[in-house]
Amino acid sequence: xxxxxxxxxxxxxxxxxxxxxxxxxxxxxxxxxxxxxxxxxxxxxxxxxxxxxxxxxxxxxxxxxxxxxxxxxxxxxxxxxxxxxxxxxxxxxxxxxxxxxxxxxxxxxxxxxxxxxxxxxxxxxxxxxxxxxxxxxxxxxxxxxxxxxxxxxxxxxxxxxxxxxxxxxxxxxxxxxxxxxxxxxxxxxxxxxxxxxxxxxxxxxxxxxxxxxxxxxxxxxxxxxxxxxxxxxxxxxxxxxxxxxxxxxxxxxxxxxxxxxxxxxxxxxxxxxxxxxxxx
Amino acid sequence: xxxxxxxxxxxxxxxxxxxxxxxxxxxxxxxxxxxxxxxxxxxxxxxxxxxxxxxxxxxxxxxxxxxxxxxxxxxxxxxxxxxxxxxxxxxxxxxxxxxxxxxxxxxxxxxxxxxxxxxxxxxxxxxxxxxxxxxxxxxxxxxxxxxxxxxxxxxxxxxxxxxxxxxxxxxxxxxxxxxxxxxxxxxxxxxxxxxxxxxxxxxxxxxxxxxxxxxxxxxxxxxxxxxxxxxxxxxxxxxxxxxxxxxxxxxxxxxxxxxxxxxxxxxxxxxxxxxxxxxxxxxxxxxxxxxxxxxxxxxxx
Numbered sequence: 001x002x003x004x005x006x007x008x009x010x011x012x013x014x015x016x017x018x019x020x021x022x023x024x025x026x027x028x029x030x031x032x033x034x035x036x037x038x039x040x041x042x043x044x045x046x047x048x049x050x051x052x053x054x055x056x057x058x059x060x061x062x063x064x065x066x067x068x069x070x071x072x073x074x075x076x077x078x079x080x081x082x083x084x085x086x087x088x089x090x091x092x093x094x095x096x097x098x099x100x101x102x103x104x105x106x107x108x109x110x111x112x113x114x115x116x117x118x119x120x121x122x123x124x125x126x127x128x129x130x131x132x133x134x135x136x137x138x139x140x141x142x143x144x145x146x147x148x149x150x151x152x153x154x155x156x157x158x159x160x161x162x163x164x165x166x167x168x169x170x171x172x173x174x175x176x177x178x179x180x181x182x183x184x185x186x187x188x189x190x191x192x193x194x195x196x197x198x199x200x201x202x203x204x205x206x207x208x209x210x211x212x213x214x215x216x217x218x219x220x221x222x223x224x225x226x227x228x229x230x231x232x233x234x235x236x237x238x239x240x241x242x243x244x245x246x247x248x249x250x251x252x253x254x255x256x257x258x259x260x261x262x263x264x265x266x267x268x269x270x271x272x273x274x275x276x277x278x279x280x
Numbered sequence: 281x282x283x284x285x286x287x288x289x290x291x292x293x294x295x296x297x298x299x300x301x302x303x304x305x306x307x308x309x310x311x312x313x314x315x316x317x318x319x320x321x322x323x324x325x326x327x328x329x330x331x332x333x334x335x336x337x338x339x340x341x342x343x344x345x346x347x348x349x350x351x352x353x354x355x356x357x358x359x360x361x362x363x364x365x366x367x368x369x370x371x372x373x374x375x376x377x378x379x380x381x382x383x384x385x386x387x388x389x390x391x392x393x394x395x396x397x398x399x400x401x402x403x404x405x406x407x408x409x410x411x412x413x414x415x416x417x418x419x420x421x422x423x424x425x426x427x428x429x430x431x432x433x434x435x436x437x438x439x440x441x442x443x444x445x446x447x448x449x450x451x452x453x454x455x456x457x458x459x460x461x462x463x464x465x466x467x468x469x470x471x472x473x474x475x476x477x478x479x480x481x482x483x484x485x486x487x488x489x490x491x492x493x494x495x496x497x498x499x500x501x502x503x504x505x506x507x508x509x510x511x512x513x514x515x516x517x518x519x520x521x522x523x524x525x526x527x528x529x530x531x532x533x534x535x536x537x538x539x540x541x542x543x544x545x546x547x548x549x550x551x552x553x554x555x556x557x558x559x560x561x562x563x564x565x566x567x568x569x570x571x572x573x574x575x576x577x578x579x580x581x
Binding site: 015044045122155211234244270 | 291293294295297298299301302304305306308309310311312313314315316317319320323376379380383384386390391393395396397398399400401402403404405406407408409410412413414416417421422424427452455456457460461464484509512513515516519520523536539540543544549552553556557559560563567
């Protein structure tokens, strides 16, 4: 009995040691980003001695300089608005379609739903050239509409919400129908509020992937005033590749808002992203 | 609308509502996704004029150039690069994630939330920023890695190791996501299996191989499938880490990187469309192979 306990304790020490090592590997890049951002460029490229921590004070002003010279206010605004509109469009269209596919009977349902599934199986790069040409011929390059365009509808979200609606108890609509609600009222008053958790998952999923997207904003919004954080970083890297503290400050400014929101709502984030991924 | 006989008034009413509800999504999918699929395939057979206008039909010329002609060495190399990237990213990220998930799923485990939050962190970060940071870590002269280990390895400009360095970033980025998927898979395995095994005196490692691995196989298969497709369409990391001037670029760039260069940097939409069509065919073949493996290796109760 005693030896079994001792073995358990040893196991758990080894396991925690492995987990801590991996945690360090995960955190070091972030820590190095912040530490570099707080140095002067001379410190950052000093090799002997090699500085881990800033040597001559912590240069928080690097953030302010980068903020101003790259106009982060506009980048934040563009990114936030793009995320807002994409989440709004995705939730609105997907909840309606998901309800119809999950709860209603209608001719052609399977055929229409197979279109949804096909869209999910095809690599998204195949849509990009025609989508770009459409935005371009509408004269909508470098606009918010252009940024939001591919995210107006979502096959994945439709699938996710369909699963959500199918999981609701059978007799809900019947009770509502007896009370004299038509289908629109049943949907709005009873069914939609019950799939709130699927909607939150879809919202977080959409927001995070819109935030991470690089190729689309680079293509449709090439100007510094109309683009998003990700695409702006790609541009900066080309222009200022030797000012390491500035680049790391820019990278930190680009990831920090999402990281902070994630740490506050980590449970919802992990569940939203992973469980919606897991249902695919 | 000509309805089938036998539809009652209520059924017609329901169908009307249903069409109303699916209309925005279906119209959107047709305009944004289905028209583009056919348009991309059409463009793959065209030579693009200036400003993306004035397509002239050229038959299989683009495909010929990619498969056997002028662009063939670049295209086949990029396909090989992509497969090599997948060979690093997929197995390593999955095996490490599985081990971490099993650890975090232990009974009476402390600190699960903290570990999970840390491992999942790269998932909410823009790959553009992540790649910038890693590029700086890999810097040959001033980078943390070389200075820490006293080496001077050209991590991302030596063609023979750069693909591994980029693969490592990919693994680092995706471990947490795979881990969380594994944890939810593990939680679906009934606890009685382990209790029975414990009574029979099976050790932890024995339990892992004879209970966890087979019962987790649907989750594992799902992760393998999504990771393979994800790895085959990798772009962001490569684009940010590998400059146009990097001498290792031809040995690292992925198919999607080549697609981007053709279609948007060089403005040759036709050639870009042909690349993405070939990628689609490749992915469909891989998907079919995976589907046939599913029956063999996946254990559904």
